Amino acid sequence: MDAPVKVLVVDDHAMFRTGVRAELGQTGVGRVEVVAEAEDVDTAVAAVAAARPDVVLLDVHLPGGGGVEVMRRTAHLPDAPRFLALSVSDAAEDVIGTIRGGARGYVTKTITGPELVDAIGRVAEGDAVFSPRLAGFVLDAFAGSVPVAAVDEDLDRLSEREREVMRLIARGYAYKEVAKELFISVKTVETHMSAVLRKLQLSSRHELTKWASDRRLL
Template sequence: MSDPQDAATPDGTISVFLVDDHGLFRAGVRAELDRGVPDVEVVGEAGSVDEAVAAIRHLRPDVVLLDVHMPDGGGAEVLRRIRPECPDVVFLALSVSDAAEDVIAVIRAGARGYVTKTISGRDLADAVRRVHGGDAVFSPRLAGFVLDVFSDRPGAAPPGDPELDLLTRRERDVLRLLARGYAYKEIAGELFISVKTVETHVSSVLRKTQLSNRYELSRWASDRRLV
């Protein structure tokens, strides 16, 4: 849903559009950017790919903060549909996922940077300024993924893993947080899902990997550089 206004902002102010399927998260980001960041103004938001495409086409914001995973396609789909006709709009991925495949997919699609949702409000505002100014911006450990994949070094791209490919993206998100020592309740809070859903994903991962407990899962995830 976009605001009933265009993206016109005072001179020197960067107009920002939020794309995320979680309304509570969008509200939090808006509050952070609206509080004490006079040169950044949120001009609209959307919770689905279709809403995002229509609103970005209409508002033409300076920067779009783009979630990577949404039920109807996610950030890469938004980029695929709108970037060719809005080449001046800059896209910055803002996601809970720090998986290499997610970073690479959205950068290949045209995002100018990728930061995780653990970023502070101040750092997010700075990231918005930097991508608007032409820089590429990444959370620290994510830059290595991009450098590896887009370098000319033979074998730089991460190899495929048949076992890892069995997991859905959401299962990987749950596994990554589990391997970092998060409790089920904390994982639920980070991913905006219920504890019951976390339990379901963990059970599915255990079944697919043929492992028996979270400690084995943590080691399995670490071996595959998911942590």
């Protein structure tokens, strides 16, 4: 019997890492094994070197530089792992930037446990894996038929967490739904939302939705 795929889970939310570990432990018995966790770029780079995983489940937005920075800093290692992005974001600049950075796949956090186990196995074998809604978009983007939104000065003003909150609010999520999705409090969501509107010089959710839509961020 083949050995299970060794997995490193990288996400800055401890509760999410715990949930992924539990889910993989339940649905991936004999197929995958979580060998380590990391919460930011520095701990992820160290964990890759120490644990020697086959596949890294990598959040796109991380303290210390983001998922692309993890891939850049570990590319030189012998037997470097393959990377599978697991993110709440399906925005153009995140998906394309992460794939260009070296990831073999990109799936969103709406994925089920069995689907994630299957995705990890396929990436370990060298396949490219994408959530269904993203696959066609990625192909079109690399073919040049779909313009990828450029990161503009307005977007640069927002922190990574503010970007996550902005996208969910712009898509119509209620504050409670955003809090649940990002594992933060409703009060924290409100604080981030106020900062987003202030930095972008917008006055309402309606204006924010139009702003994000115009930049293909939804």
